Amino acid sequence: MSEVQMEISVDELRGLVSDRALEGETMILNMGPQHPSTHGVLRLILELDGETVVNCVPDIGFLHTGIEKNMEALTFEKALVMTDRMDYLNNLGNNLCYCLAVEKLVDLDVPPRAQVARVLLTELTRIASHLLWLGTHALDLAAMSVFLYTFREREILLDIFEMCSGQRMMTSYFRPGGLWRDLPQGFEQAVTQFLELFPKRIREYESLLTENPIYIERTKGIGVISSEEALEIGLTGPNLRATGIPFDMRKARPYSGYEQFEFEVPTETHGDVYDRYLVRMEEMRQSLRIVRQALDKLPDGPTRSNNRKFVPPPRSELGHSMEAVIHHFKLWTEGFSAPEGTVYVPVESPRGVLGCFLVGDGGPKPRRVHFRTPSFANLQALPMLSRGHLVADIVAIISSLDPIIGDVDR
């Protein structure tokens, strides 16, 4: 075996940093992978001219867990649990993306109640994710108190998820064909309470940051990107909308019944850190609007498809129906088979476009599952955004992109 190469060599560095670094004129600084402000195990190799960033080379993969490889070894239904663990702040959104892909591949219907419940819970997840983002973003800029407030409200949402699925974060609540179970008793009251409480709380966060001179000083004009550049580098989600393009998958290609809900796609024009903050704040309000509508129109009825070739029968039927026993046995041992073919399902996650490639090979396990994760795509813009800024601004830029390292590395 050739010599083990543990670090990036000088030769490889040559293409990544400027020539001045090799002459010792600028400094190479390692940031992370264990840095509190890189939002997980992200490592950056920074080339600095004094305090100014000349080049920034992200080094990712520290949280790579082979989720895609593992999913290939599981049946379609069992592979679902891996999706929570990718972007652990958008667990239900990931479940939704994967379920939609499976449903598209095998052509499975979803009852209306399940569809509305999916939208409702996905929007709550979006709020929870933005809350965590807001807290940690403010924390990175040394505004400690926001973090404490946002985590207080996030806890209410996690309690709602726990109520539904028994888990705060690793929910796996959406299943191909509908939901794991019907929404629990007390769910509607819990969501109503949250709806009453939350608008006040958004104003509270805004009063802490929006007009805070220190916050404005540290975010306005930092990490600016134009809309053309943003599309070119593949930015999506709030990061793209902050540059002025009102592109949202929920509007562009509605899925799971999003076309029935009224909501706006907030945009800003400058494309800097501050505008990304404004977009996300407004998105929380819009999500709240969707949740309110979903709660009003939540229809009665079944929450899982009645197609027994894909969805196991209810427990109560097993006692008296041989057919049900056969289906149950088949689904829990072998799983259902999907036809040969490739589907691609893009959805809007809190961070941008989350796309699921699902390739079926005729058997009960996927040939290939790939997630086009928004964090991975957005992080690619970091070198572009950080050039010419100060080291302290890098922290603001990273957090404004909102990368979740579990989502980047998978």
Place this chain on the structure above:
Amino acid sequence: MSEAEATLSALKQELEQRVLDSIEFRDQLTAVLPPEAVVEACQFLKQRGYDLLIGLTASDHWPELPRFEMLYQLFSTEKNSLIGLSVRLEGEEPKVPSIESVYRNANWHEREVFDMFGIDFPGHSDLRRILMPMDWEGHPLRRDYPLGYEEVQFTFNFDEIEKRKKYAQE
């Protein structure tokens, strides 16, 4: 005729016989291309308004041949249309031209495919491993790469298994 269908027929005209086939599966249109036509097809589609490369990955059809398939998804934010490209790659050391010159964000996606499948992208500016450690051997998402376990070798079948054990040999 939807936008994607119109684009596909225009692509067929532009590239003539080089569009090998088109697949329609669950309302999704995919053009099947030979590897050498990818860059040209992407340039054409980008001019037509497909401004966002929204997905790029590969899939391994092992033991079927040709083994690898590249999958691209392009999206037009203006016309709200999605179109797929599929490229089948021959051989054990597959190669497909990099589309980084057309879509800049293909950079990391192609690095990931290189890392996971060992597909080479001539013309790529910085083709290094991205997720796996730099000294890793093999390409984990290939279907013949073991999932965390090794076949147990006994004295009677040691040599036989040793032969097909591709990775992690001392």
